[in-house]
Amino acid sequence: MHLWxxxxxxxxxxxxxxxxxxxxxxxxxxxxxxxxxxxPKFTKCRSPELETxxxxxxxxxxxxxxxxxxxxxxxxxxxxxxxxxxxxxxxDYVSAGENSCYFNSSYTSIWIPYCIKLTSNxxxxxxxxxxxxxxxxxxxxxxxxxxxxxxxxxxxxxxIQVRWEPPPNADVQKGWIVLEYELQYKEVNESQWKTMDPVxxxxxxxxxxxxxxxxxxxxxSRQRNSEKxxxxxxxxxxxxxxxxxxxxxxxxxxxWFLITIFGIFGLTMIxxxxxxxxxxxxxxxxxxxxxVPKIKGIDPDLLKEGKLEEVNTILAIHDNYKPExxxxxxxxxFIELDIDDPDEKTEGSDTDRLLSNDHEKSLxxxxxxxxxxxxxxxxxxxxxxxxxxxxxxxxxxxxxxxPQRLKGEVDLLCLDxxxxxxxxxxxxxxxxxxxxxxxxxxxxxxxxxxSGTESTHQAAHTQLSNPSSLANIDFxxxxxxxxxxxxxxxxxxxxxxxxxxxxxxxxxxxxxxQANFIMDNAYFCEADAKKCIAVxxxxxxxxxxxxxxxxxxxxITTESLxxxxxxxxxxxxxxxxxxxxxxxTSIHIVQSPQGLVLNATALPLPDxxxxxxxxxxxxxxxxxxxx
Amino acid sequence: xxxxxxxxxxGSLLFLLLLLSDLLLCKSVASxxxxxxxxxNCQVSLRDLFDRAVIxxxxxxxxxxxxxxxxxKRYAQGRGFITKAINSCHTSSLPTPEDKEQAQQIHHEDLLxxxxxxxxxxxxxxxxxxxxxxxxxxxxxxxxxxxxxxEEQNRRLLEGMEKIVHQVHPGVRENEVYSVWSGLPSLQMxxxxxxxxxxxxLLHCLRRDSHKIDSYLKLLKxxxxxxxxx
Numbered sequence: 106m107h108l109w110x111x112x113x114x115x116x117x118x119x120x121x122x123x124x125x126x127x128x129x130x131x132x133x134x135x136x137x138x139x140x141x142x143x144x145p146k147f148t149k150c151r152s153p154e155l156e157t158x159x160x161x162x163x164x165x166x167x168x169x170x171x172x173x174x175x176x177x178x179x180x181x182x183x184x185x186x187x188x189x190x191x192x193x194x195x196x197d198y199v200s201a202g203e204n205s206c207y208f209n210s211s212y213t214s215i216w217i218p219y220c221i222k223l224t225s226n227x228x229x230x231x232x233x234x235x236x237x238x239x240x241x242x243x244x245x246x247x248x249x250x251x252x253x254x255x256x257x258x259x260x261x262x263x264x265i266q267v268r269w270e271p272p273p274n275a276d277v278q279k280g281w282i283v284l285e286y287e288l289q290y291k292e293v294n295e296s297q298w299k300t301m302d303p304v305x306x307x308x309x310x311x312x313x314x315x316x317x318x319x320x321x322x323x324x325x326s327r328q329r330n331s332e333k334x335x336x337x338x339x340x341x342x343x344x345x346x347x348x349x350x351x352x353x354x355x356x357x358x359x360x361w362f363l364i365t366i367f368g369i370f371g372l373t374m375i376x377x378x379x380x381x382x383x384x385x386x387x388x389x390x391x392x393x394x395x396x397v398p399k400i401k402g403i404d405p406d407l408l409k410e411g412k413l414e415e416v417n418t419i420l421a422i423h424d425n426y427k428p429e430x431x432x433x434x435x436x437x438x439f440i441e442l443d444i445d446d447p448d449e450k451t452e453g454s455d456t457d458r459l460l461s462n463d464h465e466k467s468l469x470x471x472x473x474x475x476x477x478x479x480x481x482x483x484x485x486x487x488x489x490x491x492x493x494x495x496x497x498x499x500x501x502x503x504x505x506x507x508p509q510r511l512k513g514e515v516d517l518l519c520l521d522x523x524x525x526x527x528x529x530x531x532x533x534x535x536x537x538x539x540x541x542x543x544x545x546x547x548x549x550x551x552x553x554x555x556s557g558t559e560s561t562h563q564a565a566h567t568q569l570s571n572p573s574s575l576a577n578i579d580f581x582x583x584x585x586x587x588x589x590x591x592x593x594x595x596x597x598x599x600x601x602x603x604x605x606x607x608x609x610x611x612x613x614x615x616x617x618x619q620a621n622f623i624m625d626n627a628y629f630c631e632a633d634a635k636k637c638i639a640v641x642x643x644x645x646x647x648x649x650x651x652x653x654x655x656x657x658x659x660x661i662t663t664e665s666l667x668x669x670x671x672x673x674x675x676x677x678x679x680x681x682x683x684x685x686x687x688x689x690t691s692i693h694i695v696q697s698p699q700g701l702v703l704n705a706t707a708l709p710l711p712d713x714x715x716x717x718x719x720x721x722x723x724x725x726x727x728x729x730x731x732x
Numbered sequence: 733x734x735x736x737x738x739x740x741x742x743g744s745l746l747f748l749l750l751l752l753s754d755l756l757l758c759k760s761v762a763s764x765x766x767x768x769x770x771x772x773n774c775q776v777s778l779r780d781l782f783d784r785a786v787i788x789x790x791x792x793x794x795x796x797x798x799x800x801x802x803x804x805k806r807y808a809q810g811r812g813f814i815t816k817a818i819n820s821c822h823t824s825s826l827p828t829p830e831d832k833e834q835a836q837q838i839h840h841e842d843l844l845x846x847x848x849x850x851x852x853x854x855x856x857x858x859x860x861x862x863x864x865x866x867x868x869x870x871x872x873x874x875x876x877x878x879x880x881x882x883e884e885q886n887r888r889l890l891e892g893m894e895k896i897v898h899q900v901h902p903g904v905r906e907n908e909v910y911s912v913w914s915g916l917p918s919l920q921m922x923x924x925x926x927x928x929x930x931x932x933x934l935l936h937c938l939r940r941d942s943h944k945i946d947s948y949l950k951l952l953k954x955x956x957x958x959x960x961x962x
Contacts, residue, residue, distance in 0.1 A: 155947075156832050183820075214830040215947075216940050238943050280954030280962045281832050281947065330793050330943070382735065 144230040145176045145204070145223050151242045153335070154274045155282050155328070156210045158237055159201035162223055165230075176230070178206045180221040182214065192222065213237055241328040243284055244272035245338035246307070249324060253345070254310060263316055263345055268308040269324050269338065283329040289337075293319040305329075316348045421591025781896050782953040788889045789949045792882055793942040799878040800935045806872060807928050821937030822913045823853050828944060835951055844897050847948050850941055851890045852910035858883040861934060864919045868931070882938070889945075900956070 145165045152158035160178065179192035195206035206221075215237050222232040248270035256263045271277050271284055285305050289298040301309065314320055320343040327334040380387055586594035826849050829835040835843070862879045865871055918930035954962040 210831060210833065215832075216828075216944050217830060236940065238940070238947075276832065278954070278962055279832075279836070279960050280950040280952075280958075281835070283950055330790070330797060330946070 145225055146231045147221070147223060147233050150221070150233065150235060150240050152213070152237050152240050153242060153244045153272065154276060155215060155238065155241055156274075156276070157208055157213050158240060159205055159207040160195075160221055160233075161201065161205040162231065164204055165225075175225075176204070177224045178221055179224060180206075180208075180219055182217055182219045241282070241331055242333050243275050243282070243326045243328060243335040245336045246271055246286060246324045246326055247273065247338065249322065249338055249341040251311075251322065251341060251343050256316065256346075260348055261316060262313050264310060264312045265314060265343060265345075266308060266310045267322055267324075267341070271307060272326065272335070275326075284326045285329050286324050286326045287334065288322065288324050290320055290322045290343075293321055293342075298323075314343070314345060316345045319344050418591070421587070422589065776895075778896065778899055779957045781892060781899065782949070782957050785889060785892045785896060786946075786949050786953055788885055788892065789942070789946040792885050792889065793939070793946045795878045795882050795885070796935070796939045796942045799875055799882070800939045802872060802874045802878075803932060803935050806875075807868075808932050811925070811928070821933075821940065822857070822911050822915065823850055823937065823941055825911050826850060826853065829948075835948065840952055840955060841901055843948055843952060844893065844900060847945055847952075848890070848893050848897065849910050850945055851886060851893060852908060853913065854886055854938070854941065855890070857913040857915065857934060857938075858886055860913075860916050860919065861938075864916075865931075867920075869924070882942075 145162045147160060147162045150158060150160040162176065162178070164176070178195040178198075180195065181190070181192050195208075196212055197207040197209065198205070199207070200209075201207040218234060218236050220232065220234040223230045246269040249267065250269075251265045251267045254264035254266050267288060269286070275282050275284060277284060283305075285303045286307065286309075287303045288301045288309050288311070290301075290311055291298045301311075311322070322341040322343055323337045323339070325334045325337045583596040584594065585596035588594060826846065828846050828850070829838050829843070838846075858879070862876075862883050865876050865879050868875070915930060915934060919927065919934070921927045921930065954960055
């Protein structure tokens with residue numbers, strides 16, 4: 106039994122004509138291999154309601170050739186307990202149409218495997234195995250109808266409800282089979298059907314149909330867990346009532362205009378909110394603040410008003426301006442241009458004027474004679490340039506005379522200072538202030554205190570260019586520092602520039618110390634000064650500069666911080682060798698805050714170690730160190 | 733700042749909206765009455781029990797169909813399993829109505845028992861199926877996840893059916909009859925082909941039996957609850 110069954114199964118694969126053994130029941134002889142192209146084949150087997158099923162096959166392409174043996178279908182099914190190995194023939198070849206086999210409910214068992222085979226002249230041509238619950242394809246629903254649900258207010262669209270009945274042979278009432286339905290509709294002249302989602306109920310609403318159009322509707326069903334749908338029902342024609350003449354002719358158009366207006370309005374509101382909330386920031390973005398000239402810590406209005414005394418005071422307080430003194434080279438150039446003729450310089454040097462008893466001249470000079478005004482130095486800063494002729498450089502009497510003469514008129518560094526030293530009073534201070542103001546005005550707009558420095562510097566450089574000329578010694582002193590109090594610390598150069606006028610210097614002491622000084626260094630450190638102190642302790646300077654000098658002194662040299670010995674020393678030097686130690690050297694490089702690198706003038710280069718503690722190194726020195 | 737306040741407001745409003753929508757959605761979902769666990773006197777109506785049972789059986793059948801199709805697509809192509817899968821399922825020994833007439837003629841109590849038997853018969857195979865599917869070569873997640881789900885739902889359906897039986901036939905307690913499954917060794921065979929065929933067979937049987945149970949339950953529901961007028 107099982108053997109036959111196995112044989113039947115083996116015949117299933119392929120389309121060849123296998124010389125299979127005929128079923129025992131069949132008495133037909135074995136037929137030769139038929140043409141493979143035209144043999145019958147099963148097309149489908151179908152059960153519409155899970156109670157019956159039918160199978161259909163094709164007849165094969167056999168034109169004008171009638172096979173002697175008709176096609177036969179045999180089936181076999183496995184009953185619950187045992188195999189029915191015998192192939193049974195189809196019980197009904199008619200009910201389902203041509204080339205079909207119909208199995209009614211008595212032959213149908215659900216959940217039981219069936220195998221069917223198609224034979225032609227005894228030879229199996231096709232075989233198939235299945236279970237009935239796998240081949241369920243319900244019939245189409247019947248009784249489609251529709252009802253109007255409502256019409257839209259515009260009178261253009263309408264909703265309808267479509268109803269139908271389940272296929273009659275499907276026993277849904279007893280729940281034997283559960284169906285779901287799918288509806289499709291379209292306009293009459295359209296080609297594409299619109300599909301709706303499957304529903305379990307037998308009625309479904311269709312929305313938004315146009316009143317002036319005709320529609321077609323059809324429904325199909327399938328078993329709920331299956332994938333295959335049954336056939337479509339008949340088409341239902343839906344003719345909606347005509348539009349009323351009072352209905353709107355125009356179709357509903359999207360209100361683009363309104364939306365645009367509202368959109369713009371909304372955006373504007375948001376923009377305004379944004380702007381008002383961030384007013385300050387937007388203002389900054391659109392109109393950035395223009396930087397106005399500003400001096401740190403100084404109210405610009407103060408400058409405008411011209412209260413220069415106040416500004417001076419303020420500036421004096423700030424230490425910040427000190428570096429600025431050394432940064433500006435323009436006045437250097439300015440001065441250099443000025444010096445064309447040493448003779449001329451000699452003639453018109455301020456020193457000469459000052460030294461001479463020519464009051465007017467000196468006054469004029471100091472006032473505004475020279476074009477490069479602003480040279481308000483009083484000291485003879487350039488011992489270099491002079492021959493250290495006491496008479497020239499530091500004519501004690503003359504020098505003394507000069508300051509006295511010029512006391513209240515011109516802002517001479519040393520003179521005023523001397524005066525101040527002599528009579529420490531605040532009287533001089535304003536006097537001092539004033540000339541510097543004048544100078545400042547003539548110069549570039551800079552911190553006022555620096556103007557004094559400028560002038561001194563300018564003068565110094567003029568002197569530098571003519572180192573050999575004694576006459577070129579002007580009363581210029583290099584301002585080396587500015588104290589917080591506002592006093593100017595002058596570099597003594599060869600001479601003391603302390604609050605004592607050069608006239609007070611004692612030439613003897615000067616020369617003594619001079620040799621010890623670093624010649625090519627216009628700036629003397631305290632250390633150097635101290636050396637001088639040791640050399641020439643005797644100081645007969647009239648105005649003794651105490652270590653704690655008068656705070657009101659505007660000009661204080663470095664030496665004044667220590668002693669006045671050096672001063673005298675420098676004076677002595679005058680008759681000695683002509684050592685052109687420039688008090689003023691142009692600044693080569695500013696290495697703030699470490700110091701300055703100065704240009705070397707025509708100086709003898711003493712082979713001395715330069716004083717590193719000074720902080721000031723001339724270029725030559727630098728070159729010596731660094732090859 | 734204004735912006736911060738505004739954004740905070742907007743966020744809270746959005747949150748409120750979400751909350752509301754969630755509540756509405758939750759409400760719209762048909763909530764079947766549920767007995768709180770531990771309640772003794774809770775009585776869910778037979779209608780609801782059957783509704784739930786039908787939903788579960790339908791769901792199980794869907795899953796097993798999909799699982800079978802996945803397996804067929806993945807492993808059984810070209811192997812000719814379908815021809816061989818006419819083997820008996822282990823539940824074939826149980827007497828079950830094979831067509832509508834038989835199902836209508838059988839008494840609903842008996843039918844309920846049949847359902848129970850079939851469900852019980854599948855407890856063991858489903859459990860082993862889950863563990864053995866993991867051992868399949870490159871088992872797709874679709875098969876594994878469905879196997880796990882089916883096993884769980886089957887247990888729940890069994891519980892539901894026992895409740896129904898208790899309501900329909902209170903007091904009757906039949907001895908638990910079910911057919912034993914002995915296909916585990918075949919699932920663990922070393923030979924790949926044989927093993928795959930065993931799986932194929934099992935899944936085929938599962939699909940068939942789930943459909944059987946689904947049909948029986950729908951029939952019973954219409955008969956008992958709706959008085960044969962679904």
